[in-house]
Amino acid sequence: MQIKTSTYLLPDAPAQYEQFQWLAQQIRDYGGDSTLVRAQEIQGLTKQKVIALFNDTRAKDYGELTKSLQPTPGSARVLPGSRGLA
Secondary structure, three states, X not given: OEEOOOEEOOOOOHHHHHHHHHHHHHHHHOOOOOOOOOOOOEOXXXXXXXXXXXXXXXXXXXXXXXXXXXXXXXXXXXXXOOOOOO
C-alpha cells in the first residue's frame, strides 16, 4: 500500500524484515535510492485499520491478477513446455 508519493507500507515480520533489508541494500548497490523504516504506529490509524487497509489494497490487486489469468470462453491455455493441441 502506497503512503503519500514515495512510501509504501509493507508487512512487518522478522523474516520479511531481513528480506527487505537485503532488497534495500541491493537497490543501493545498483545505484538506486532505498530507505527501510520501521514504524510502531501511524497517528490516527489503529493497528487493525492499517491491516485492513493493506489487505483491501492487496485483495483488489490479486483480484485483477486472478481475473487476468482466467481463460476466456473459446480459448485454450497452453502450458509452458507443452505443444498445445496436437
